[in-house]
Amino acid sequence: MNAKDHMVFVVDDDPRVGEALLELLSSLDFRVMVFGSATEYIEFPKPDLPTCLILDVRLPDVNGLDLQRQIADRVHPPIVFITGYGDIPSTVRAMKAGAVDFLPKPFGREQLLRAVEEALARDTRSRLDRDQVNRLKERFSHLTPRERDVLPLVVAGLLNKQAASQLGISETTLQIHRGQIMRKMAANSLAELVRMAGKLEIAIPSSESTPL
Numbered sequence: 001m002n003a004k005d006h007m008v009f010v011v012d013d014d015p016r017v018g019e020a021l022l023e024l025l026s027s028l029d030f031r032v033m034v035f036g037s038a039t040e041y042i043e044f045p046k047p048d049l050p051t052c053l054i055l056d057v058r059l060p061d062v063n064g065l066d067l068q069r070q071i072a073d074r075v076h077p078p079i080v081f082i083t084g085y086g087d088i089p090s091t092v093r094a095m096k097a098g099a100v101d102f103l104p105k106p107f108g109r110e111q112l113l114r115a116v117e118e119a120l121a122r123d124t125r126s127r128l129d130r131d132q133v134n135r136l137k138e139r140f141s142h143l144t145p146r147e148r149d150v151l152p153l154v155v156a157g158l159l160n161k162q163a164a165s166q167l168g169i170s171e172t173t174l175q176i177h178r179g180q181i182m183r184k185m186a187a188n189s190l191a192e193l194v195r196m197a198g199k200l201e202i203a204i205p206s207s208e209s210t211p212l
Contacts (some may be wrong), residue, residue, distance in 0.1 A: 005119050007049050009077065010034045011041045012056040017082075018107075024109065030116065040064040050127060052100075052119035054112075055082035057090060057156065068097050075130070078119035082107065113135070121165060133199050139185050140200060147184070150177040154190070155197045157206050 008030050008187075010021045018034040023211050025032045035041040055131070069081055081094050084105040091102040100122065101115040105173040143151065146167075163180035164174035187193040197204065 005049065006117060007042060007047055007051045007053065008032045008120075008142060009044075009051060010054045011036075011038060011058050012054075012082070013037060017056070021112075024112075025116070028113065036060075038064070038067045039051075042067075050120050050123040051077035052116050052123065053077040053079045053080050054116070055081055057081055058085060065093055065097075068094065068099065072097065078122045078126075080112075080115040080119055115194065120149065121172075129199075136185070136196050136200055142184050143181060145179050147177050150174065150191075151181050153205050154178055154181065154203055155194045155202070156206075 001192055008025055010025075010032060012018050012034070013036050016034070018036065022032050022034050027113060032151060033044065035044065038059050055064045055067065059067075062070070063082060064083075078084050079094070079099045081099055081102045082105060083090070083102070100119045101111075103115065124145070140148075146169075149167060150163060158166070160174050160178065161171050162202060164171045167174070181187075182193065185193060185196055
């Protein structure tokens, strides 16, 4: 992994732990930033790179688990928790909220390395997914209001005449809209358009609610 392609954040109020992790991860060609508090980490401008957050549970300002909860509704790095005071409820809470791992101190080098690599891989996948969704949103923005009415009916599997009847337009007009949708969304098949609609979370009418 190229050091320019990622960033590992370490948040731990024990300078010895921060220095040890910095030395270890840097020796393995990871790009690392160390912070002594959650506040320092939050205020630091985040690079547009795949990232991982190694987060101590007990911090001087904000509990690590509380920080995980506070940033849950934002785009944030996958978290690897480290703690000298681990307990089962905290571990369960962290993992249910999406943490990659929960490592009790002292932890092994290989154990930490696996967790960091998994976190960076997870963030890389998430970034690719978000980029794809953003591209689809851009394409979707070019559809006309009528084309946006047609799209859910098409991906629901309605025949042209069924969709046309539901919208009160001719079958020929429906076919024109359908062709424009396929072109603007750059979909090569109906199956691909269905997958795009799923990624965009477009509400699809059920077959029971559509007239035959």
